[in-house]
Amino acid sequence: MKHTEAWKRSSPDEIKIGLISISDRASKGIYTDEGVPALRSWLESALSTPYIFHERLIADEREVITETIVELTDDLGCDLVLTTGGTGPSRRDVTPEATMDAGTREMPGFGEQMRQISLRFVPTAILSQQTAVLREIEGHTALVINLPGQPKSIKETLEGLKDAEGKSVVQGIFASVPYCIELFGGPIIQTHESVIKVYRPKSAVKK
Template structure:
């Protein structure tokens, strides 16, 4: 059942985005969280359509991560949920497992492309276990994507790599996000092409 008030949009094409930063120490106040500010900065620069953020800073606890994803999708109606942190091979890195627990279907292509981008910089990119899922409930679907923990890597992953003239070398994953959201019935999302150009099949191009 829809939660009408919580799910209301200020405009038909407003995208509701959940941002989850996963860090034991940042959530305890040992140091300032950098993940959510990095995500917000990039998204504000990239998106040309209305958007609203719901932020959560939590510890590396599998059940808490799953519950937070479920809350952002089911209770707040987020169309897109981005996590940052907790995707490595350390025992406390449980974000992928928690994400899969919250999902109904996996979207492995996002993780594959994120590792391809990171491999341009460091061979340890193969240690990343980032994944993506769809969470589908009655009347609503959310795309959930695990992103890296470092602000520089977050930007590179979302935006891709460009040469000195600004031409794309490796596409960023966000190029595919708006069309994915449209396919499951979400809002039509547009971006500033100078930051990231969205790809849509010609038959699906919207004005």
């Protein structure tokens, strides 16, 4: 696949991240979207390496969600795509199915850990269908993860839970994201450890 100008990076380690908020009402302007701002705010506080965001606000439409994921990964070269919203059990909640349509392989561990984190707060966390996939095309792979819809839950899911002394009690899913991206040939991502400490095997630690 021929890479376009949109794929260019300002530095080798710049990560390109797609942020998608999925909401019928927010996409129609009935209320202000909180999903993308929450994702952006947390990532800006966590990432210490260069990054660029591509943001989208769309309705709960399966084909539109899939097309948006494909646009961000295939046309814009995003290494990571985070979605928020549309993961519940109602008929309009089709984000996981649309994500699977765009994916080539499922990464179920992300969904399992997100539900474990949320179950510490609400028993209805078991109703969430959140999942993650890899989208693999010629010359490029991207990780796509479905996150909760509430800003507080987004932060808890990405960052994990800490005690009063700041010690990690439950690992957030973002601790595993950089190494996952490195394994499929993406940029090397570093974070501010006060927010989230990335896990890498000793053999993979950047020298």
